[in-house]
Amino acid sequence: MDIRGNASVPAPTGLPRAALGPVLGLAGAVAALQLALAGRYGFHRDELYFLSAGRHLAWGYVDQPPLTPLLARASTAVFGGSPTGMRVVAALLCAATVVLIALAARELGAHRAGQVLAAAGTAVSAMVLAVGHMLSTASFDLFAWAGIGVLLLRLLRTGERRWWVAVGAAVGVALLNKDLVLLLAAAVLPAIALAGPREVLRGRWLPLGAAVALLVAAPNLYWQARHGWPQLTVASGISDQDGTTNRLTFVPMQLVYLSPVLIPIWLAGLRRLRSDPEVRWARPIGYGYLALCVLVLVLGGKPYYALPPLLLVLAAGCEPVARRLRSPVRPVAALLVAALVNCLITLPVLPERQLAAVSWIYPESAEQVGWPELTSAVATGWEQIPPGDRARAVVFATDYGEAGALALYGPRLGLPAPYSGHMSFTDWGPPPDSATGPVLLVRPAPYPEVERAFTGCRQVALVDNGRGVPNEEQHAPVLLCSGPVAPWSVLWPRLRHSY
Template identity: 30%
Template sequence: MPRRFYLLLLLVLLFKLVFHFLIIHPAYDLHRDEFLHLDQANHLAAGYLSVPPFTAFLSLLIKWLGGGVFWVRFFPALFGALTMLIVWKLVELLNGGWYAQLLAAVVFICSSMSRVNMLYQPNSFDILSWTVVFYLLVLYIRTGASPILLWLGATFGIAFLNKYNILFLAAGLLPALLLSSQRKILLNRYLYGGLLIALLMALPNVIWQIMNGLPVIHHMKELASTQLVNVDRLGFVVEQLLFFLLGTLVWGAALVGFARYAPFKPYRFIGWTFLFVMVLFVYLKAKAYYALGLYPVLIALGSVYWERLFSRPSTLYGWLKWLCLPLIMTPTLIFFRMIFPVMEPHQLERSMTPGQREVLTKWEDGKLHSMPQDFADMLGWRELAGLTVQAYETVPVSERKNTLILCDNYGQAGAINYYAGGKVSCAVTFNADYIFWFPNTDTLHYLIIVGDEPGEYVRKYASGYVKTGQISHPLAREYGTGIYLVKGISPVFPKKLRQWQLEEQAAFRAWPQVISQ
């Protein structure tokens, strides 16, 4: 490849990395999920209630690097850039030229991929993993080098340790390979060597799940009853089109190419995989973004197919070739301020039209709100941490070691630990992984409740409480969340707290725990 094409690749990757540091207005904090993942670095384990352990060890690396916002945003941006690099190399493997590579990069950047790469969640690495799986399969078909299948197994292994979503790809790949001319891969002993590598990598987390009563089953049931129940199957399909806007014409071209373009014949299993995984997700009423890992390979294939069409000797095709790039960018540029949190929150709320609100502000509860859910989940956290510090500082210094900060949810606890770490004792909650992270509470004289007003279960064990503040940002999802200082804690309360903690832990188990934590 000529040197100027490598320079183009470098510029595109650099843009992708820098882009994610420019699209978040300073008024926004980190996202509630990011706080939980970052806190896992302080409680390393082979598994967690919410996710497998890969993110926790990445969070430990972020902690070693200083734990700043820069590094929190760097890694999802890096995974996005690496995904785009693999797409670029896929185009090269498929004999596409620099135009196809540039087209694929434009489609990738002007899509929901950039929205996903904005947040420190397992999703960015999940999409990267799916893309690497397809890349390795295409590389194996092109070269016939069996050791590639060992790397395929390792990719599945690390992807499993990041997010269980990779199992849906495996479920779609198996029947797709059986239906295609590539079924012979299933007779290759290296494939089973790769499978053994994947199983060995996944084994610590599988053992953790078994020893802790398979909490993933409870997590999936809770997810289905509280969030997936609000997913509309038709809405799932519509969202797949909205993810890429006009870029849909590019990845959709790959599906056409499987039927009409002879060089794509060896890769038809990719089309079957897309179909099987989509059917599975629609049936299960999955969240739309679960399927995002399918698209990078389709973007690569579709870009090659479009480049082939544009190569016809015609002035019209020449014009269309160059018109295609700005055309794909246009919807993203028009809706840029709605797609990314570049505007001050109140300004964004005022500028949204009813149509935009209908598309962008439907939350996981199935209702329309004032802001996109991800944006609302990035507001009010620094204020909450500051108010908690103020309440904590009213406690006598000698009693602070006997003070517990108890929150309603993991977002509150994680935000306090991130923004006020070192200034207050660690915040905990009966929500998510925090039920395993309670400190020793044998002696407890003060309690700081974050969330709703203390209920009867607290008041009966205290002499009184006072509200010291609440989140005032009206667009924050946590708007109105209060901070309450509870005094005169009964000596009985720590034992009750431990009892409730154990009961909540037991509720996450599909069967009794093998050994105690």
């Protein structure tokens, strides 16, 4: 088979011995580090949303399928309702991803040193550390895509088309977490048709794998269809709001998410997938990654959407780089530098008061600070409502993070359940029309469309996280309004927003 799948260069069938000891040691070390640091800051805004979504389990939500909220509920049920308890699953997924990328390197012919280099490179990359610290849809996505990548490599290497069933099952599970995996399919299948081995596309196994994927994902797809495919609206909103920024930052953020130290290995992987006859069968992985980058750029998606296949390209470069190494001193030193820098940026290493030093690079670190203080500020505003009026009063938040924080921390301060028009919080409302006010409104920035829905608003409190951490909620005003301008059932469609 030539480079376009027309001449015959059989893929190797044997595999080097797995470097289980050092790879599992690295994975365990990453998990231990993540768990040791998991509770140093508080919940992230997305985690607060997942906690609320986990209390409203469904086959779908306006912005995501059901898996991550289910994982949030399960993790907190088993390990406790603290940030550490919620993040056990994320840490385990992070460790599993390290192992999977090492297995991908093995599929590509890497021996012990190459497999260990793949595991170490994955373990120190900024994105892997970030998604392993807090539970997000990206936590499972990274793991799922890495697993799909290993299965695809096994399929391409052996030519055994029955592997399409396993690939389909993995894609179906990934679809229960996020629809982005469809972009991977849209990139890889044409790459196989272009670069070969085309034989794996023939016969009944690929359609059977697709049917398995649809069957596994069917409950969420049915939910989305019944609700008018709201995830498409959310995706369009993200593209409209952040598409230009995402496109301008795509290339530099790819390198930052990976780590500049690992760029030579990544480039070696691209070169190897393009020109090394020994891994010609794996060429669709390289082409697929490049095609995925084009798709993300066209759609205005977030740069990290293309990271999982980037790790597979990194895995391809580990064996040739490991062969050229004459001494482990320099690569170990470089990996340690990458680990230190990326841990400092993505993990809760710094004291909270010093977060401004890194939050301009990685804003998510600052979004883990100040939620109890926000709730206290809202409680201060609640105390200004006469007790006789509280039965008709409503607490309304413009953002799902604020609403999630109020749902978690509010009851101990005597606050009622919050309402919000953001994402799936909209589906868990509206307040009853008998709740004629007052309305306690918290919003991190001016939001005229929301404010016009209420009358007689005045500021009664100001959020201060007490550590000077600049984030979206710092110095957010809490407004006390006389009431809504119309019954909630009439206002609610106006208050819905998904970005």
